[in-house]
Structure formats: structure tokens, C-alpha cells
Amino acid sequence: MPLKGKTALITGSAKRIGRSCALRLAREGISILIHYNNSETEAEELAESIRLAGGKAWTICQDLSEKGGAESLMERGLNITGGLDYLVNSASIFPKSSYEDVTPENFEENLQINALSPFFLTRSFAAMSKNAECVVNFLDTRIVDYDREHLAYHLSKKMLFSMTRILSQELAPRLRVNAVAPGLVIPPPGMTEEYLKERIHTNPLQKIGTLTQVSDSMLFLITNTFITGQVIFVDGGRHLKGSFYGL
Numbered sequence: 322m323p324l325k326g327k328t329a330l331i332t333g334s335a336k337r338i339g340r341s342c343a344l345r346l347a348r349e350g351i352s353i354l355i356h357y358n359n360s361e362t363e364a365e366e367l368a369e370s371i372r373l374a375g376g377k378a379w380t381i382c383q384d385l386s387e388k389g390g391a392e393s394l395m396e397r398g399l400n401i402t403g404g405l406d407y408l409v410n411s412a413s414i415f416p417k418s419s420y421e422d423v424t425p426e427n428f429e430e431n432l433q434i435n436a437l438s439p440f441f442l443t444r445s446f447a448a449m450s451k452n453a454e455c456v457v458n459f460l461d462t463r464i465v466d467y468d469r470e471h472l473a474y475h476l477s478k479k480m481l482f483s484m485t486r487i488l489s490q491e492l493a494p495r496l497r498v499n500a501v502a503p504g505l506v507i508p509p510p511g512m513t514e515e516y517l518k519e520r521i522h523t524n525p526l527q528k529i530g531t532l533t534q535v536s537d538s539m540l541f542l543i544t545n546t547f548i549t550g551q552v553i554f555v556d557g558g559r560h561l562k563g564s565f566y567g568l
């Protein structure tokens with residue numbers, strides 16, 4: 322599938338998994354619109370490194386906790402790039418919350434950033450970009466289980482899972498919508514590798530995944546034009562321990 326000359330918007334791509342996806346797609350000759358919220362320096366450095374390697378990249382800032390932020394990001398992104406073929410929804414927050422302490426504000430923030438923003442980005446992508454081909458959402462292997470320490474996050478990712486399936490039907494046959502659900506890959510911001518090592522027993526393969534394994538899966542979903550509404554768990558089999566009622 323010819324990818325050279327295509328353009329992708331990747332949310333939250335200044336760092337970590339989003340950054341790795343940006344570099345992976347740029348290696349295929351795809352131009353990248355790097356979205357960030359606070360990480361301007363990292364976003365500019367990434368854009369520069371893509372340009373130095375012969376690729377094309379732009380940066381764009383948007384706080385996705387703002388109502389209307391997703392639509393504004395898409396509109397400005399299309400003006401900058403002149404058209405988008407792919408949308409990768411990687412931006413996310415992962416704050417702690419439990420049954421006892423979750424608040425309406427906490428619920429709202431998680432839903433807004435992790436689920437509603439990808440939904441409205443996808444809807445405006447489909448409506449505004451005539452080249453729109455494919456969306457990849459980032460879920461979490463925890464969606465098949467119950468994560469009592471991150472209740473609001475957990476529910477927002479479950480919602481995004483349902484949205485992936487709903488949108489894949491709403492937007493077919495023009496657009497495909499799929500998802501990658503990572504497991505242990507990189508520790509949450511502020512945590513060390515110890516966080517991952519302590520949890521290695523939670524997946525049957527007893528491994529920590531790599532950024533390359535995650536970004537390769539995202540690329541596979543972009544290139545395979547017969548797949549929609551699908552989730553690839555890149556999690557060492559962790560999802561097998563969950564309940565499919567979770568789905």
C-alpha cells in the first residue's frame with residue numbers, strides 16, 4: 322500500500338507512544354501533524370528530527386479538555402496540512418480514581434480527553450477531510466477487566482472501545498476505525514521501570530512490550546484495508562485474564 326505522500330494527525334505525539342507512532346509513520350514517508358498540549362519543546366524537536374531525516378512535519382497545540390477543542394484542532398490541522406488521510410488518537414490522561422473518591426469533575430475530565438475528544442475528532446475528520454481513510458484509537462488492555470485504581474480512566478477507555486465499534490459502522494465503507502490496546506509498555510509518567518517489572522507476572526508471556534511493537538501494530542491497522550472495528554491487544558496476552566463480559 323503506497324503510504325508516501327499521505328498525512329497523519331497524531332494526538333499527544335510529542336512524547337512516549339505517540340512520538341514513537343509519529344516516527345514510525347514518518348519512516349514510511351507519511352507527513353506528520355504532531356499534536357501537543359504542554360510539550361511544545363519536545364513537539365518541535367520531534368518535528369525537526371523528522372524534517373532532518375527528509376520527512377515533512379508540523380506541530381499544533383490544543384488542550385483537549387476544552388469543549389470544542391477537538392473540532393478546532395481538526396479545522397486548524399486541515400488548514401495547516403491541506404488534507405489528512407489518517408487520524409491516530411493517542412492523547413490521554415491516566416489519573417488515579419476509585420469508587421470511594423471519584424468526583425464528577427474527575428469523570429468529566431477523563432471522558433472529555435480520553436473518549437469524547439477522539440469521538441469529535443473522528444466525526445470532524447470524516448466530515449472535513451476529503452482524503453480521510455482511517456482512524457486508530459489507543460485503548461488499554463484493562464478494558465476487559467476492572468481496574469479499581471483508575472475507575473474514571475477505565476470507563477473512558479471502555480467508552481472509546483464502544484465508540485471504535487460504533488464509528489467503524491457509522492463511517493463504513495468510506496473510513497475504517499480500529500484500535501490498539503497496549504499492556505505493559507512504558508511506565509506512567511513519573512514512574513520508573515520498576516512499575517513495569519512489578520507487574521510483569523500479570524501477562525501470560527511475562528514480558529514488557531516495546532514501543533516498536535505498539536507502533537508496528539498501529540501501522541498494520543493503517544495499511545490493512547480489510548480490517549475495521551478491530552482491536553489489537555499488544556499486551557503479552559494480558560487481556561486473556563479479563564472477562565469478556567468486559568467487552
Ligand SMILES: NC(=O)c1ccc[n+]([C@@H]2O[C@H](COP(=O)([O-])OP(=O)(O)OC[C@H]3O[C@@H](n4cnc5c(N)ncnc54)[C@H](OP(=O)(O)O)[C@@H]3O)[C@@H](O)[C@H]2O)c1
Nearest residue numbers: 333337338357358359360384385386412413459461506507
Ligand atoms: N504507556 C503504556 O504502557 C500504555 C498502556 C496502556 C494504554 N496506553 C494508551 O496508549 C496511549 C499512549 O500512551 P502514553 O503512555 O504515551 O500516553 P501519555 O504519555 O500518558 O499521554 C500522551 C499525551 O497526551 C497528551 N494530553 C494529556 N492531556 C491532554 C489534554 N488535556 N489535551 C491535549 N493533550 C493531552 C499529553 O500531551 P502534552 O505532553 O503535550 O501535554 C501527553 O504527552 C494512551 O491513549 C494510553 O491510554 C498506554
